[in-house]
Amino acid sequence: MEQKMAAWGFNKQKRTVTIRDFLEIIKRNLKENDERGVIHLGHGDPSPYPSFKTTPAAEEALLNALRSTHFNGYPPAAGLSAARGAVAEHLSKDLPYKLSGDDVFLTAGANHAIEVVLTVLARPGANILFPRPGYPLYEARAAFSNLEVRHFNLLPERGWEVDLDGVEALADDKTIAMVVVNPGNPCGNVFTFKHMLEIAQTAKRLGILLISDEVYNHIVFGSNKFLPMGILGEGTPVVTLGSMSKRWLIPGWRLGWIAASDPNGVLKKSGIIESIENYLCITADPATLIQGAVPEILEKSTDAFFSRTNETLRESADACYATISEIPSLSCPHKPEGAMSTMIEINPLLLEDVKDDVDFALKLAREESVVIMPGSVLGLKNWLRLSFSVEPATLRDGLERIRAFCSRHSNTYKDESRIEKICFIKSYA
CATH class of the missing domain: 3.40.640.10 (Type I PLP-dependent aspartate aminotransferase-like (Major domain))
Structure with missing residues (x-):
């Protein structure tokens, strides 16, 4: 005889997506067997890197x-x-x-x-x-x-x-x-x-x-x-x-x-x-x-320890800002002055086959083995959060991979009228 399920009066708590949740999603999209290794620019844990050891x-x-x-x-x-x-x-x-x-x-x-x-x-x-x-x-x-x-x-x-x-x-x-x-x-x-x-x-x-x-x-x-x-x-x-x-x-x-x-x-x-x-x-x-x-x-704890950390972060922030400024489809409106991350705006009109920030992050992981956080997770669509609290050489490698990704997906408009059209659309988007 078929029995009815008991009504337990429990409603599942609605869950908000966290940074850890989305990082796990991105990790599942990473390029397999990439000899270059994975570069993680998506979280703010500097402790694994030699340049960021505690005192x-x-x-x-x-x-x-x-x-x-x-x-x-x-x-x-x-x-x-x-x-x-x-x-x-x-x-x-x-x-x-x-x-x-x-x-x-x-x-x-x-x-x-x-x-x-x-x-x-x-x-x-x-x-x-x-x-x-x-x-x-x-x-x-x-x-x-x-x-x-x-x-x-x-x-x-x-x-x-x-x-x-x-x-x-x-x-x-x-x-x-x-x-x-x-x-x-x-x-x-x-x-x-x-x-x-x-x-x-x-x-x-x-x-x-x-x-x-x-x-x-x-x-x-x-x-x-x-x-x-x-x-x-x-x-x-x-x-x-x-x-x-x-x-x-x-x-x-x-x-x-x-x-x-x-x-x-x-x-x-x-x-x-x-x-x-x-x-x-x-x-x-x-x-x-x-x-x-x-x-x-x-x-x-000495001032020298804190100064070394801040100087490493300053150099990394400068490198991040300078490189992003050279990539046409990305922009960083404010040079980082503190903390360990910055926000980067995407111009999807200048990228082929990249719908938005989430798509950007997933495809970047799949093609370049770079992990970066989509701004949508932080409340800002078509932005990216990039953490620069990694080894400086690792950061430079990651930035060059981002540059290569954007270049590979770049729209190429040889016709000047089409360039003007893109600028017009962007100004009213």
Whole structure:
């Protein structure tokens, strides 16, 4: 006798595509048996490359923590007090006021920090403002918290500044926060103090929390100096998300933080700090061992180590910008000044058999064994995100393969009237 299936009352959670998801799709399209090898320009993990090794001070600190046998047990939910205090002291060097250890909450990397903050802020009917292009994990976490996402644009013609008029138009009485990323991932920009002040004033006027993602803090090599958004905390409260992953080149160590830059105590009075503390009691902790190493890492890491990393990235960013500028079908509207990636615009009218950015990435992998991230995954169609945090020689090889790909797929118009037609179409596209 045929039995009916039970109705279990479970609806599958809608899933947002992440960078890791799409990189796996691209990898399945890679050219087989390419003797040249695969060049990965699609993610921001520099740690496999010899030019991007962490400082010996970090390795020694981790070994010292291990040998001490003091860090084999469970840590407090918000993190070891010595590690929290060390991070607070480290961040305070760039601020006009002092943070205490109570202002810092340790997380298992910056992705975990995003999870904590978005979960704590979520409430029925609320919305949150994210930049476009942006980091897809924010959308994925918001979806799991049933937060409505609204996107404001970053403006390439203005060095990827925030479209503050767009922010004003998007926000309403259900808006809980806006996220800014500085230095910019994926755009490679660094905000000026003037623009940061405009952002903070806009958040204050709208009455929304300002979340500043500073995972790439101090990874700068252009004309703009890195300044933390927390310097404006006396005007409007700022929640800063950071980690050791990028600056110390140790993403696998999974040590991040949430820092409350709020000298007036607004976040404490509103209950946000208590909510963060409560959530940390029921979520994962960063490993006690890495927490134990944090004070020594922060104390003994040298400026020379950070300068070497920034200089390598500067040379790679320059090479990337120069090469892309020579490829007619591609353009990079803003020379990277920080972080580890940049955004490149595609002109599909100048390419044969390439429909859009996704098609470009899949065919580039298949024909040239180069992995690059389509901008559509980051919210910007017909753009590409290129990570230049690889070995310089590898980057040069990858850029030449991209050049060869674009040349092979280039439209060739010998008739001048047809060239004029293409320009006309482009101007009105």
